Amino acid sequence: MELRGFHRLLQGFMLLFLIGTCHARFVVEKNSLTVTSPEKIKGTRDSAIGNFGVPKYGGSMAGVLVYPKENQKACKSFDEFRISFKSKPGSLPTFVLVDRGDCLFALKVWNVQQAGASAVLVADDIEEALITMDTPEEGHSSVKYIENITIPSALIEKTFGDTLKKAISGGDRVNVNLDWREAVPHPDDRVEYELWTNSNDECGVKCDILMGFLKDFKGIAQVLEKGGYTQFTPHYITWYCPGAFTLSRQCKSQCINHGRYCAPDPEQDFSSGYEGKDVVIENLRQLCVFRVANETNRPWVWWDYVTDFQIRCPMKEKKYNKECADTVIRSLGLDDKKIKKCMGDPDADADNPVLKEEQEAQVGKGSRGDVTILPTLVVNNHQYRGKLAKGAVLKAICAGFEETTEPAVCLTSDVETNECLDNNGGCWQDKAANLTACKDTFRGRICKCPLANGVQFKGDGYSHCEPGGPGRCRINNGGCWHESRHGIAYSACLDEGDVKCKCPPGFKGDGVNSCQDIDECNEKKACQCPECSCKDTWGSYECTCSGDLLYIREHDTCISKTRTEVRSSWAAIWVILIGLAMAGGGTYLVYKYQLRSYMDSEIRAIMAQYMPLDSQAEVPNHLSDSNRA
Known part of the structure; x- marks a missing residue:
């Protein structure tokens, strides 16, 4: 009776804490x-x-x-x-x-x-x-x-x-x-969720359910977190002991930091086994594991730690202690010194910043009520109601994504039914191009014109979708006629701002439903020279010339192959001769210029010995000066 009364007292202390902080409230989802x-x-x-x-x-x-x-x-x-x-x-x-x-x-x-x-x-x-x-x-x-x-x-x-x-x-x-489609807000492409949990594994059926959930959900949680689809935060509830009771045996065994942070005795027996403060310290350690892992951009390591700790350090085997926890921490490559610094001193008569923040977070804000029971799951700031099981929780998280932004795990058959598989969801589709406006989401299908091969379709998505923007001819030929024969393909689609359906040269028709081959030979549109012989082909024609003649398509005429070859040969010879003549003439001019420059310089040097030139100063007469002496 004393123990049960004390547990109720601790819960009452928590309630007083909530009321003292703000008006406590439980939100009905x-x-x-x-x-x-x-x-x-x-x-x-x-x-x-x-x-x-x-x-x-x-x-x-x-x-x-x-x-x-x-x-x-x-x-x-x-x-x-x-x-x-x-x-x-x-x-x-x-x-x-x-x-x-x-x-x-x-x-x-x-x-x-x-x-x-x-x-x-x-x-x-x-x-x-x-x-x-x-x-x-x-x-x-x-x-x-x-x-x-x-x-x-x-x-x-x-x-x-x-x-x-x-x-x-x-x-x-x-x-x-x-x-339940609006039971969880779904504003954007990332879901924020938090789990209020506990490291204690000796609290009965609910603890067994919680531990089983952590193991089952770990893989999905890490995939969502690594992909950037979710932002997960773990939380831990603590109570406090009023000042008048901090020196009591019960508070000393259940609390740390002089009664500021408490948890019930795991075995509900003060005389043996683990104490409530052991649970508070391990809860604090798990919070610090998350914080240190988050600093290295690996927040998902928290799931590895808590599940490994359950397996390797259970209370039932008396391994729920610091030594076992440190072994798990080292095996995951976490910095144990940073974790120890984060935890602080549990014996100090002072606030612990980490646990104080947790107590403040227990108070409901906005649309979320106070957290008063364990475990509690909160998705996009709304408390989850229902069974704590992998499939049920995944449904709640998937409901928090904006339509069409859900990760692949939310669209598997285990989680939801693909409504696009039944009559294409009643949306527009083009079977020939394998295109559909049906988009499966977690909340059901939506009819939205697709984006295919860089081309955005436009329309209501239900009865009509058509390609828009550049490159529309790449999608089902823009709805125009197209056909392929013997490895040759023709299309009537012209992408010139607006898609136009116009039969290509060699064809006639509306360009949408059909384009028929034009017989250029019968319609006298080509190969009309006297020496020509015309043969119609699909989309074109072939023209040959009689005798030793060559057909020139651009001029629709025949010319002699021999004359062409002779003319080509003489033209080549004349080009060579002209080139040689120009090269020789150039060489002769350079030589003549250099020769004249040389002769000019020699003549100027000789004349400079006898008389000054206009371009040089007068040379003094040294001989006359010496004769004066």
Whole structure:
């Protein structure tokens, strides 16, 4: 009793922490419920998504609603009443309406699922705002079947439930549509999600479910992260111990940093085994592993660490300690010194920056409520409701991508149905060119004119798409006539700003449906010289000349081959002779110029000895000066 009371006290401390920071609140995540018939109650209402089962995130379901005449609260197996909700082949799935009260929500859904229904609506029994149907408390025997619930469920308001019951009891066929397509925001091509988890592996069935999920989802999570499709962040819940209790034995064993950060005792036994502070320290280590890995642009290594730590360092084998954790850290090539620095001193009477940030993050912001239970998954700032399993969580993450930006893993048959495979999704297609406007997305198909071979098609996508922009003739010849024979192809497509269909030379026709070969020989359009002989070919013609004559196509005439050859020979000879003459003349002129330059220089030198020239200064008469002495 002392231990259980203390655990409740710790949870109360956390609640006080949330209230002290801001007004604590739990956000009820909703999906849309539309009644499509009968006409008198048609309309759309909100319903609260159950926190178990597999909501069809990103999709919708249509079904027929029934309200059983017996076992209306679904607290007993329907086998006892010989009631089955299995739908007949070709008919709509069966949705079952049950009343709230007398037993757990999860048990109601489990019993209905076992009877063959596809979805469950639980009608509230009091007038109040919608609440979230949650799983049983830890240790409850029925928690074991929670992981086997695979159908979606939702809670509806009492008044709405009464309306549905009245219509069914009156003999009306009530058709409803459950829609989860807007349950997760999908603004862009990257999904941000976070998992509030725990390193403790000794907390019962819920811990087993969490550990199993981490191992199963690791591969997908790392593919999404490495491809840049997602941004994942792990989080860990901590409580605090009020100042009046920090010196108590319970707080010392459950908390670090003098009561600031606490976790419940794993075995719920203060006298033996691991203590709550051991869990807080390992949680802190896992946070620092993520931070250090993120600094080296490898945030996905966190998944390797937590899954390896589960296998190599379990509490059950008494290996849940620092030494084992350090072994895992070194095996992954992480810097253990940086991790130790990030963790700080757990004995210091001061705030730990990492854990303080985690406590602040527990408080809901914007559209997200407070995180008060473990585990909690948050996708694009909306809390995930449903079973923590690989397929169910992947559906929720895939629902967070903007249409047509989903990674390939979201479009596999295990996750969604390709609606383009059935009658091309009702969209435009060109079978000849193997083109379609149908684009499969996680939420269903959209009809959008395609981009093919660099050419963007334009149109409504449903009944009409046509190529636009340059290069349109590359796509199915722009819708113009084309044909190929004996390895020769002709097309009537002309890409001159706007695509025009005009038969090429040698053909006549509209250019769209047909182009017929022109017989140039019969129509006297070619090969008309007297010596010519004409033969029509597909798209052209062949013309030959009689005797030793050569046909010149450009002039449509025949000339003598011999005369041409002779003329060609003499022309070549004359070119050579003229070239030689020009070369010789040039050589002679250069020689004559050089000779004249040489003679001029010699004459000037001789004359300079006897008289000064105009271009040189007067030479002094040294002989006369010497005779004066």
